[in-house]
Amino acid sequence: MAGILDKFRLDGKVCWVPGASYGLGLAYAEAFAQAGAKKIVFNDINQELVDRGLEEYKKLGIDAYGVVCDVTNEEQVNAFVKDVEEKFGGVDVLVNNAGIIKRIPMTEMSKAQWDQVINVDLTGPFLCSKAVLPNMMKKGFGKIINACSMMSELGRETVSAYAAAKGGLKMLTKNICSEYGQYNIQCNAIGPGYIATPQTAPLREKQPDGSMAPFDRFIRSKTPAQRWGKTEDLQGLAVFLASPASDFINGQVVYIDGGILAYIGQDPSQLDESKFRDVEGVEDIKVADN
Ligand code: NAP
Ligand code: GCO
Numbered sequence: 001m002a003g004i005l006d007k008f009r010l011d012g013k014v015c016w017v018p019g020a021s022y023g024l025g026l027a028y029a030e031a032f033a034q035a036g037a038k039k040i041v042f043n044d045i046n047q048e049l050v051d052r053g054l055e056e057y058k059k060l061g062i063d064a065y066g067v068v069c070d071v072t073n074e075e076q077v078n079a080f081v082k083d084v085e086e087k088f089g090g091v092d093v094l095v096n097n098a099g100i101i102k103r104i105p106m107t108e109m110s111k112a113q114w115d116q117v118i119n120v121d122l123t124g125p126f127l128c129s130k131a132v133l134p135n136m137m138k139k140g141f142g143k144i145i146n147a148c149s150m151m152s153e154l155g156r157e158t159v160s161a162y163a164a165a166k167g168g169l170k171m172l173t174k175n176i177c178s179e180y181g182q183y184n185i186q187c188n189a190i191g192p193g194y195i196a197t198p199q200t201a202p203l204r205e206k207q208p209d210g211s212m213a214p215f216d217r218f219i220r221s222k223t224p225a226q227r228w229g230k231t232e233d234l235q236g237l238a239v240f241l242a243s244p245a246s247d248f249i250n251g252q253v254v255y256i257d258g259g260i261l262a263y264i265g266q267d268p269s270q271l272d273e274s275k276f277r278d279v280e281g282v283e284d285i286k287v288a289d290n
């Protein structure tokens with residue numbers, strides 16, 4: 001008799017994770033493969049990153065398919081989705097993971113910088129979702145998981161474009177749920193807290209004297225767990241939202257933040273560094289600023 005854990009399996013499913021050469025996207029894809037996914041497909045914005053990703057997947061024993069595709073380029077997105085339909089039968093699970101951030105005070109941010117963030121973080125998920133929905137509607141099955149954020153709920157200095165995009169992505173999640181739930185398509189979002197990846201590496205960089213970055217101390221004071229998240233902390237939720245176990249969950253943002261949104265925080269100067277359960281072994285890939 002099939003047990004409850006079978007509901008968390010992804011057997012036979014083709015999973016597409018844009019921007020999965022490293023970071024959270026790679027972690028999601030690895031988890032999907034372990035949960036039995038038939039094929040992992042991914043894209044990144046240049047061949048060097050795609051090759052890097054293919055290397056990583058090979059090391060993990062995952063036979064992934066990766067090509068260059070910019071999620072802001074509708075022609076490239078549609079060509080990629082058609083390619084996957086012809087090669088592997090179409091996308092069953094889409095995680096709209098690709099994202100950038102620009103940390104610039106709004107009064108100093110150019111329109112071009114604003115547009116770039118909105119294009120990748122909000123228009124990209126629109127284009128990728130629009131491309132996969134027709135096949136999902138035909139099949140009568142589909143999972144779309146958006147990469148929301150603390151900034152889908154909260155603001156902070158210098159991240160106006162990112163927060164606007166992630167807030168919009170929360171509402172796009174609800175709208176895809178509303179419009180396509182009737183086709184047995186579920187659209188939810190993962191709302192990570194502060195996770196140790198290349199995107200947040202600048203926030204954790206040690207000071208010249210070797211002391212902790214002020215923002216690092218600040219985030220630990222806002223997080224009951226007093227630590228940054230690790231990419232593997234999010235794998236279980238990603239598999240859950242991609243699997244039949246979540247078929248009656250739709251339009252939700254599930255926050256996985258170590259308690260940040262529930263906690264007013266404590267005085268950073270009162271933190272006892274000896275108690276920190278540090279995030280070891282996080283490879284902070286130095287990536288050029290987007
Ligand atoms: P990351 O380390 O910066 O990785 C983002 C990935 O997306 C990279 O592979 C990047 O490639 C790719 N990408 C960027 N622009 C793209 C485009 N136009 N087309 C295709 N791929 C593109 O980010 P992360 O920390 O893993 O985060 C992944 C997602 O989760 C993002 O949407 C982020 O906003 C969200 N998130 C992250 C955190 C966190 O604390 N890390 C928390 C909440 C939400 P390039 O290297 O070429 O840019
Ligand atoms: C920042 C961080 C955050 C995280 C994440 C939090 O500069 O505040 O990059 O935006 O990436 O989105 O959930």
